[in-house]
Amino acid sequence: MAAHSSSSSKVTLKLLIDTKTRRVLFAEAGKEFVDFLFALFSLPLGSVTKLLSTDNMVGCLGNLYKSIEDLSGAFIQPTQSKSGSSSNSYHHSGFGGFNHGTFTLTRHEIFVTDNPKAICRHCNRAMSYEAKFIDAAPKNVAEIENREEDGGGFVKGVVIYMVMDNLEVRPMSTISAIALLNEFNIGEVGLLQEKVVELGMAEGLKVLKASLHTKTVLTTVFLGP
Secondary structure, rough: OOOOOOOOOOEEEEEEEEHHHHEEEEEEHHHHHHHHHHHHHHHHHHHHHHHHOOOOOOOOHHHHHHHHHHHOOEEEOOOOOOHHHHHHOOOOOHHHOOOEEEEOOOOOOOOOEEEOOOOOOOOOOEOOEEEOOOOOOOOOHHHHHHHHHHHOOOEEOOOOOEOOOOOOOEOOOOOHHHHHHHHHOOOOHHHHEEEEEEEEHHHHHHHHHHHHOOOOHHHHHHHHH
8 A cells, every 4th residue: 555655745655567578566555645636737837947947748638637526426436526626725635846936025925926036116125035825714523534544635535546647547456456457458466566666856846747748647757667
């Protein structure tokens, strides 16, 4: 089962690899990685271009977006909507390297920005004071308990997820895993290998970059070209 690593800034994934074709069939992942993937849609275009070079942005973000649309509401946090992942107000629980802050100046909080180097129009000083994001107020005690149990983010934490090489996300089950092996015509189970990997800031950037360029994101990031 995928879980937190010993470092709070990283999460772990369990990859299932076809050693014959040297490709990742899928990753077994917890909510932290899925929240991170869905949070990619909350990054403003300016933030993406700062993180990555502006080459041709093709890849598999379409598959990821379709996963959000197709994922049953039973797996979505009660405080989120499926359309919410494309909004800049989305707040996720993944590793801290991609937390996207909002900045202001304490004296003039009418102005806000997502750039800590932006200049206040009122006094011409840097707006470097970070405003704190607060979730919408819970409706009742049960909702508070659910939030504490699931840890915020976009998807619920009581489920293990299957993340495909092209970033398609599905709830994990034995039936879906067997169906996937049949789909890939895996005849020799002995050729399959499990590999546990860590995902931190550096790997997260690689996932973001690969998602804009290729349909084989997990293979590209964790097995190389």
